[in-house]
Amino acid sequence: MNDFFISGIQQVGVGTVDMRKSWDWYIDMFNIDIKILEDDTVAERMLPYTGNQPQKRHACIAVNLQGGGGLEIWQYSERTPVPVAFDIAVGDLGIFAAKIKCRNVKAFHAYASSKWPDCGAISALPDGTPCLYIRDLYGNCLQVVEQSDIYIEQRCLTGGVAGAVIGVTDMNASVRFYREVLGYEQVIYDETGRFDDWQIMPGSGEQYRRVLLKDPSKPKGPLSEIMPKGSIELVQALDRTPRKIYEGRYWGDPGFIQICFDITNMKKLGEFCASKGHPFTVDSCPDNEVFDMGDASGHFTYIEDPDGTLIEFVETHKIPVIKKLGWFIDLINRKREKPLPKFLFRAMGLVSREKISKSDN
Numbered sequence: 001m002n003d004f005f006i007s008g009i010q011q012v013g014v015g016t017v018d019m020r021k022s023w024d025w026y027i028d029m030f031n032i033d034i035k036i037l038e039d040d041t042v043a044e045r046m047l048p049y050t051g052n053q054p055q056k057r058h059a060c061i062a063v064n065l066q067g068g069g070g071l072e073i074w075q076y077s078e079r080t081p082v083p084v085a086f087d088i089a090v091g092d093l094g095i096f097a098a099k100i101k102c103r104n105v106k107a108f109h110a111y112a113s114s115k116w117p118d119c120g121a122i123s124a125l126p127d128g129t130p131c132l133y134i135r136d137l138y139g140n141c142l143q144v145v146e147q148s149d150i151y152i153e154q155r156c157l158t159g160g161v162a163g164a165v166i167g168v169t170d171m172n173a174s175v176r177f178y179r180e181v182l183g184y185e186q187v188i189y190d191e192t193g194r195f196d197d198w199q200i201m202p203g204s205g206e207q208y209r210r211v212l213l214k215d216p217s218k219p220k221g222p223l224s225e226i227m228p229k230g231s232i233e234l235v236q237a238l239d240r241t242p243r244k245i246y247e248g249r250y251w252g253d254p255g256f257i258q259i260c261f262d263i264t265n266m267k268k269l270g271e272f273c274a275s276k277g278h279p280f281t282v283d284s285c286p287d288n289e290v291f292d293m294g295d296a297s298g299h300f301t302y303i304e305d306p307d308g309t310l311i312e313f314v315e316t317h318k319i320p321v322i323k324k325l326g327w328f329i330d331l332i333n334r335k336r337e338k339p340l341p342k343f344l345f346r347a348m349g350l351v352s353r354e355k356i357s358k359s360d361n
Contacts, residue, residue, distance in 0.1 A: 003265055003268040004263060004264060004265035004266070004268040004269040004272065005220055005221060005263065005264050005265070005337075006182060006183060006229070006261050006262070006269075006313075007219055007220065007221030007222070007223055007227065007229075007261070007263065007264065008069065008221070008223060008224050008227040008228045008229045008261065009068075009069035009161055009162075009163065009164075009227055009229060009230050009259060009260070009262075010061075010069055010227055010260045010261060010262040010314055010316075011061055011069050011070040011071055011161065011260045012069060012071060012072070012095065012098045012161050012256055012257075012259050013071075013072040013074055013256065013257030013258045013259075013260065013312075014073050014074060014098075014136075014140060014256060014257065015074050015081060015253050015255055015256075016073060016074065016081070016254055017075065017081050017083070017138065017254055018075065019058055019059075019060065019073050019074065019075040021137060022073050022136065022137070022138065023060060023062070023073050025136055025137050026062070026071055026073065026136070027062075029136075029158075030064065030100055030142075030160075031064050031066075031156040031158060032062050032063060032064045032070065032071055032160060033062060033064070034062055034063045034064065034065055034345075034348055034349055035060060035061070035062050036061045036062065036063060036070060036348075037060070037319070038058075038059070038060045038061075039058075039059050039060075040056075040057075040059075040077065041056070041057075042055065042056045042057075043055050043056075043057050043252070045282060045283075046251055046252075046282055046302075048281055048282060049250060049251030049252075049302075049310070050250050050251055050252070055076060055079055055250070055252065056076070056079075057074060057075060057076050057077055057252055058074075058075050058077050059073065059074045059075075060073050061073075063160050063226070063227075064154070064158065064159050064160040065154050065226070065345055065346075065348075065349050066101075066103075066150050066152060066153070066154050066158070066159035066160070067101070067149060067150060067151030067152070067160060067225075067226050067227075067228070068100070068161050068226075068227065068228075068230070069160050069161035069162075069230065069260075070160055070161065071098075071160075071161065072257075072260070074257060076252055076253075079250075081253050081254050082249050082250070082253045082254075083253070083254045083255075084245060084246075084249070084253075084254065084255055086243060087202045088141070088201070088202070088245055089201060089202040089203035089237075089242070089243075090167075090198050090202070090203040090204055090206070090208060090235060090237065091167040091168075091203065091206075091208055091235045091236060091237030091242045092167045092237075092242045092243050092244070092245050093167045093168065093243065093244040093245060093307045093308070093309070094166065094167060094244065094245035094246055094256065094309050095164045095165070095166055095245075095255075095256035095257075095258075096141060096165060096166070096201075096235075096245065096256070097133070097141040097142060097164070097201075097256075098140070098141075098142055098143070098161055098163075098164055098165075098256055099142075099143045099144075099145050099161065099163040099164060099230065099231065099233070100144045100145070100158055100159070100160070100161060101145060101147040101149075101158065101159040101160065101161075101162040101230075102144045102145065102146055102147065102158045102159070103146070103147070103148060103157055103158075103159075104146070104157055105122055105130040105132055105145075105146045106130070107157055108132070108144060108157045108158060109121075109122050109132055112132075112134055112144075116134065118135040118200075119132065119134045120132050120133040120134065120200035121199065123196050123197035123199070124196075125145065125189075125197060126191045126195065126210065126212075127188055127189045127212070129145055130145075130146040131143055131144060131145045131146065131197055132144050132197075133197070133199075133200040133201065134200075135200070138254060140255060140256060141201060143233075145162055147159070151225060151226050151342070151345075152226075152342055152345060152346060152349070154349075160227075162230040162231065163230035163232055163233065164232060164233070164256070164259045165233045165235060166232065166233065166234055166235070166259075166305070167235050167236075167237070167245075167307070168234050168235065168236050168305075168306070168307050169236065169306075169307055170236070171211060171236045173306045174234050174236075174306055174307070175187075175211055175213065175234065177278070177305050178213055178232050178234070178305070180276055181273060181276050181278060181303075182232075182261070182311070183215045183217065183229070184213035184214060184215050184231075184232050185213075185215065185216060186213065186214045186215065186216040187211060187212070187213060188212040188213070188214055188231070189210075189211070189212050190210075190211045191210055191211075192207070192208070192210075192238070193207065193208070194206065194207060195208065203240070206237065206238070206239040207237075207239045208235055208237055208238060209235070209236045209238060210233060210234065210236075211233070211234045212231055212232075212234075213231060213232045213233070213234070214229070214230075214231045214232075215229045220337040220338075220339075221263075221264055221336060221337065221339065222262075222316070222329075222334070222336065222338070222339060222340045223262045223316065223339075223340065224262075225340075225342075226340075226345060227262060229261075244307070246308075251310065257310065258302070258309075258310035258311065258312045259309075259310075259311060259312070260300075260311075260312035260313070260314055261311070261312070261313055261314070262314055262315075262316060263313045263314065263315055264315060264336045264337075265315070266285075266301060266313065269313060270283070270301065273303050278303045278304065278305075280302065281302050281303060281304060282300075282301060282302040283301045284299055284300045284301065285299045297317045297318045298314050298315055298316045298317045298318070299314070299315040300312060300314045300315075301313045316331050317330070318330055318331065318332075319331070329344060
C-alpha cells in the first residue's frame, strides 16, 4: 500500500494574453468565480520550462462551488506570451481540451449559444454521455460534459473542471502511465473510428483511438469532495502525425499548461514516480521547505507523461477562508484523509467572488 494518495484534480492551468478578460469570461460562462489564491510574483522554480530564466507572472486559481477542479488563469507580466503558431487539431500532443461538468447540457447549449458564437452543437461521447464543445475568447477548447453531482448548490448549470482530453502518440504506453502512476485504472470506453462530437475542431473527420479512464477508488483528502479525480480522456491520431502543442514555447504561454493534482505525502510520491520512470522534473521544496504561493502555501512538483504533457502535484499546506479576517486553513496539522467540511467553502463563497487585483501590467 502506498504511503501517499492523490485526492483529485486541483486545477488545469490556462495560459492567456489577458488574464482579466479570461477571468471575466470563465465567470460569465461557467461561474468559476471563487478565488482561492492570487499570486503576482516571479516563477523561480520552473526554469526547465521557462528558458532557464525566472519569469514574472500573474496567476489566479478559481473554483465553482458546485464542485470540480479549478482553473489557474495565468499570464506573463513582463514577457510577451507566445501563442501556438497553428490551429490545434484533435489529438495534437498535450491538453487540447479541458472537461467542464454540467448538470444539463441541453440547457447550457441554449444559454451559451445565445451569447457566444463559438459554441458547438450538442453531441455525445462514445458512452452516450451528452456533451458539447465551446471555445473561450482565445480559442481554447472546452468539452462540456453532463454530470449530475453537485457539491454545494449554486443554482447554475455548470461546475468546475471534470478532467482533460490529452493527445498521445502511443495509446498503450499512455494508458499504462495514467493507470499505474495516477490511479486511473477503470476503462469507460476504448473506441477507434471517426467521432461526431469533435466537429468544432480541425481534424474531426479523421480516424482516432480514444480511451476514457477513471479512478474507481473512493477519494480521500481535504479537497477530495469539492475536487474529485474526474476523468482523463486520451486521444491518438491514426491518420496523421500529431503536433506538440507546446513545442518551442514556454510553460505559461497561451493554452492549457498542465493538469494539477492535489496530493498528500510528496516525498513518498516522488519515490513512487521515480520508480515508475517518471522522476520529478521540478521540485519547489527540495529541502522540505514551505513554498509560499501568495495567499496560500504548499509544495509543488512536476512530472511529464510519455509525450511530455505536464502533470503537476501540489501538497497544500494552507489556504485562505476569509483573508481579511486572517482565517486560513492549516492542512498539515489535521487528519489528512478527512475531507474539509462544506461550511468552510460556503464561507469562502461569501467573500471570495472578487475581481483580480491590479498589477503593473
